[in-house]
Amino acid sequence: MKNYERCFELADELDLPLIYSIYLDAQVRTKMALNLYEEAIEDIKRVLPIQDELGDWESKTEALLNYAEIELTHKKYTSAFSHAQEAYQISKKNGFPINNARSLLKMTESLVGQGKIEEGLRLAKKARSIGESSEALIIEAEAFKILHKLYSDQKHYDSAYMNSLKYLAAEKQIIEARNAEITADIEAKSNIRQR
Numbered sequence: 001m002k003n004y005e006r007c008f009e010l011a012d013e014l015d016l017p018l019i020y021s022i023y024l025d026a027q028v029r030t031k032m033a034l035n036l037y038e039e040a041i042e043d044i045k046r047v048l049p050i051q052d053e054l055g056d057w058e059s060k061t062e063a064l065l066n067y068a069e070i071e072l073t074h075k076k077y078t079s080a081f082s083h084a085q086e087a088y089q090i091s092k093k094n095g096f097p098i099n100n101a102r103s104l105l106k107m108t109e110s111l112v113g114q115g116k117i118e119e120g121l122r123l124a125k126k127a128r129s130i131g132e133s134s135e136a137l138i139i140e141a142e143a144f145k146i147l148h149k150l151y152s153d154q155k156h157y158d159s160a161y162m163n164s165l166k167y168l169a170a171e172k173q174i175i176e177a178r179n180a181e182i183t184a185d186i187e188a189k190s191n192i193r194q195r
Contacts (some may be wrong), residue, residue, distance in 0.1 A: 004026070024043050025063055044106055047059075048165050049140060052168040057096075058094070058096055065106060068080040084103050084107040084110060097136070098136050101134070104126050105139070107143055108120040109146070111123065112150065116134075117153065131143055137170055145163075148163040
């Protein structure tokens with residue numbers, strides 16, 4: 001946290017609000033991981049006007065999605081939906097397909113929390129479709145996981161099973177891709193040492 005504080009001190013000294021817009025989100029994620037939700041919300045509320053002023057729409061969608069995630073953690077489904085929906089509208093307007101799909105998944109979770117399963121199913125399918133067309137495997141995996149749960153809750157076991165298989169296949173691909181990255185990194189470091 002001290003590194004973030006120093007970063008923001010420099011932003012103030014140099015009068016660079018863009019640093020807040022970009023990096024405050026990383027501090028928010030850290031605070032969320034530490035369960036410092038109230039502090040994270042204060043940071044989000046502090047950065048949203050800066051992002052509006054700068055027109056930093058991608059960072060704003062990230063901030064809104066973090067806000068929605070915190071609210072989902074606290075079962076504040078209506079306000080979580082509102083923040084996810086705002087992130088969805090911004091990301092759709094500005095052509096951010098990954099955040100578009102992430103917004104839909106947060107909206108799905110909010111709707112499910114409110115007992116609106118059919119609406120949630122519709123949005124989860126839309127998110128899955130965006131994930132597929134964007135080749136965003138992590139989004140696809142998350143969508144398959146949510147669809148599995150929703151179909152299972154509705155006792156549509158065939159659909160639940162199919163989505164479960166797709167989820168497992170996507171997770172396997174993600175793990176294989178990570179392993180390939182690690183292997184490539186180790187090989188590159190080994191080549192450097194040999195030279």
